[in-house]
Amino acid sequence: MTAEPVSPVPRSVYREAPPAVTAMVRLIQDSWAKAEPYLPEVTQFFYGMLFTIAPATRDFFPINMEVQRNRMVRALVHVVQMVDQPDDLVPFLRQLGRDHRKFGVIPRHYEAIGTALLAAMRAQLGPDWTPEVERAWAEAFTIIARQMQEAAAADTNPPSWSATVAEHRRLSWDLAMVRVEPEEPIPYRPGQYLSVEVPQRPRLWRYLSPANAPREDGSLEFHVRAVDGGWVSRAIVSHTQKGDVWRFGPPLGRLYVDRESGRDVLMIAGGTGVAPLQAMLDDLQQWGDNPRVRLFYGGRTRDDLYALEGLRMLASCNPWLTVTPVIERGPGLSGCEQGTLADVVTRHGAWPGHDVLVSGSPGMIRATVSRMLVAGTALDQIRYDPFTID
Numbered sequence: 001m002t003a004e005p006v007s008p009v010p011r012s013v014y015r016e017a018p019p020a021v022t023a024m025v026r027l028i029q030d031s032w033a034k035a036e037p038y039l040p041e042v043t044q045f046f047y048g049m050l051f052t053i054a055p056a057t058r059d060f061f062p063i064n065m066e067v068q069r070n071r072m073v074r075a076l077v078h079v080v081q082m083v084d085q086p087d088d089l090v091p092f093l094r095q096l097g098r099d100h101r102k103f104g105v106i107p108r109h110y111e112a113i114g115t116a117l118l119a120a121m122r123a124q125l126g127p128d129w130t131p132e133v134e135r136a137w138a139e140a141f142t143i144i145a146r147q148m149q150e151a152a153a154a155d156t157n158p159p160s161w162s163a164t165v166a167e168h169r170r171l172s173w174d175l176a177m178v179r180v181e182p183e184e185p186i187p188y189r190p191g192q193y194l195s196v197e198v199p200q201r202p203r204l205w206r207y208l209s210p211a212n213a214p215r216e217d218g219s220l221e222f223h224v225r226a227v228d229g230g231w232v233s234r235a236i237v238s239h240t241q242k243g244d245v246w247r248f249g250p251p252l253g254r255l256y257v258d259r260e261s262g263r264d265v266l267m268i269a270g271g272t273g274v275a276p277l278q279a280m281l282d283d284l285q286q287w288g289d290n291p292r293v294r295l296f297y298g299g300r301t302r303d304d305l306y307a308l309e310g311l312r313m314l315a316s317c318n319p320w321l322t323v324t325p326v327i328e329r330g331p332g333l334s335g336c337e338q339g340t341l342a343d344v345v346t347r348h349g350a351w352p353g354h355d356v357l358v359s360g361s362p363g364m365i366r367a368t369v370s371r372m373l374v375a376g377t378a379l380d381q382i383r384y385d386p387f388t389i390d
Helices: 019-053 055-060 071-080 086-103 107-128 131-154 231-239 271-284 308-317 341-347 362-375
Strands: 161-172 175-182 194-197 206-208 220-225 245-248 264-270 293-299 321-327 354-359 382-384
Touching (some): 019 055, 055 107, 175 231, 264 271, 271 354, 341 362
Antiparallel strands (some): 161 175, 194 245
């Protein structure tokens, strides 16, 4: 399990969970609060136990485990704590189960991961690991593993795809465009994302969103920014070469435009989060009749809006599209609005009658969605992929 969920919406807006589930989550959260200050010890015990009872799982992880650090344990605990939020958690778990087929994960591996997690918590909590606490953790993990295994068993697609890098171009010192050509087409929908393994960082899978709709030649274009401490992103930007072979997991995500709904669309993108929205716009331009789309594209400075020129060209040819750049600081530009995306979007009201698609960093999604809910936008209007890597 290699993804960590980020829940940008206040818990109060979710449908009320059954009392038994609420009590289970409270036990989990209270016990984790006692163990979290000792995360390094919990993590060390977890991996030691996992690799002892299921040695084959060592091949799922990078050679340098320092890179992995506490990611998997934090992700596991965060998912366990969300069992009372099924509307977000279940679709994610089913996608994650399909995605983990690329590792060769089978049911006994889930059992080993659950056993190792509970053993690590038991070792750290000592007398605070009561039978009630153990039962809560065990029941929550069973729910999670069942959803993932059922989805994996039902998937008839290949567990992974290979693609060759056909082009690598630096767009700026920390941003690159990479175009790959898969051996066979990857059946993704515009707006979805894919887990990616690159040869410079074996076993360090990361999620990337294609910036184009499916093409006849099957090629995919990715926009990758090197981030501080980003082992994979820095390797992609600085060291990717034509001819490199990338490996992809199955398509994930739930961003899409419903052309038949009769509703207009509000798109909100921060930085490279614009990529999945670009893919949807690329798809929409093939149709003569589309909903009206308003795109707010934001960044800290003008330099962050690397895709603005192309988006404006697209808007000039498609009257259904309006693009508004948003800059937090520094000199503006024509048609620009100042402030954060959350500030600017809510300045325009609650956006009734719109489908709202939000894409960007976890912090940007959290701030924007929360502010929109306060401004009166209904939760069921808003779609985002609330899970991220790193």
